[in-house]
Amino acid sequence: MRGIVKFIIAVLIAAVSLVTYWCNTQENEFTGEEQHVDMTVEQEIALGLQAAPQMAEQYGGLHQDREAAAQLKAIGQKLVRSTKAGDTPYEFDFHLLADEQTVNAFALPGGQIFITAALLKRLETEGQLAGVLGHEIGHVVARHSAEQLAKAKLTQGLTGAAAIATYDPDNPASQTGAIAAAMIGKLLNMSYGRDDELESDRLAVRLTGEAGYDPRAMMRVMEILEKASGGAARGPEFMQTHPNPGNRIAEIQRAIAEEYPNGLPAGLVQ
Template sequence: MRGSWKIRILIGVLIAGFGLVRYCSSMEENPYTGTTQAISMNPQEEIAIGLANAPQMIEAYGGMHPDQQLQNYIDLVGQKLVQNTVAIQTPYQYDFHLLADPETINAFALPGGQIFITYALYSKLQNEDQLAGVLGHEIGHVIGRHSSERVANSDLWQTVAQGAEVGASAGSVVSQIGMSTLLTNGRGDELESDDLGVRFMIKAGYNPNEMIGVMQILKAAAGPSRAPEFQSTHPDPDNRIEQIKESIRKYGGTVE
């Protein structure tokens, strides 16, 4: 029994070690952001995953909004951001979708360039600059390769958890650590995308201060009962506003 226990520990360590080696070997510098990150997919795989999952996401939010003029407007603003920023240099295929959902205030991006905004959020925006801020933020997620990075992180912790289960039946504890790490990375992703969104707005000729207005809209929509920042995958809007102001100054803008 004692020898069997030692073998299980050894196998568990080897499994966990393999996961760490694979994770470290996947580290690369993002040429568009300068960030060093673990990436488990190439751009073509990201594009394929985004296109494959787009129909499901559209269905989940009540389909596409029926007003084709609004759809064209969303695409026009999105493509203006792409054409005037580093996004045009990337291999991604950018498609912008206005979802029909009138209740859920949300915007998100799938890997490879599929970008979505709900009508509920769009209807609360006050001008084109704010729309550009939302879409620029989502382009930032695509260029930042945040989905691919989360997949790499998930693969790592799943492998470590498997090793822990084999070695000491403690996989649940390790999985919790992994989830905490993923949530922290998620907040970092949001801040990086805010920074990129400001950069893209300035490059495309939009007023970056309107990104602050977007944060105020999100704060008002969440209400006074919004979860504390440490319990959320998103930073608190107040903290995001301060970071956005720093980004505006960093890229040569003036905070109004």
């Protein structure tokens, strides 16, 4: 009897999770895609603004170099003003973090974008910085954070249902099923992250080109990131949240060819 009750509860949890996920759909005006999200743009903006101070603190706060920070903001705002990103309701702002050891850049929901001093000092040209910022803008306009949250809730519901259905308090070995379910959920969310990264690369190609920057500079950024990550020491790609930089170069080349079938225009900033 206890097993039947557990099974019914598990089925109900899984059903609610699936229905909630599939019924919450919105069309992304920037990409034209139908997305499963359960928050509004206004909620994304509020969430990003609320999280920004804590995220900055994790990287030593904002950098004291006002000139570098101003240059960062100027290039970021140029990308926004010169492209359709400026037509979105997102409140873009660009921040230079004090961390000179961690090579990283990331975007919070709603348009708060950060880059560490460690990454900035490795970049060689304005076009490369534009490529990094364009990639992060891509995450925002593609609503990747909202998608990730919806997917995480779905995965949590399904893995929770599986754990309830398989757990037996009289049989400790049954915990293996719950552990396996949690691991599968984690790997599924990692694969979503890799897809998001590749989409942001493609969007960055469009954004940088429209703003007058050479999108080929992004390929050099990938080489810089690969060198900073230690290359093969990163481990198997499927266990990483970001695709291998070497693989991303091929995707960027493909995106450039699709976006500019007649070749890139002259005079782009490298």
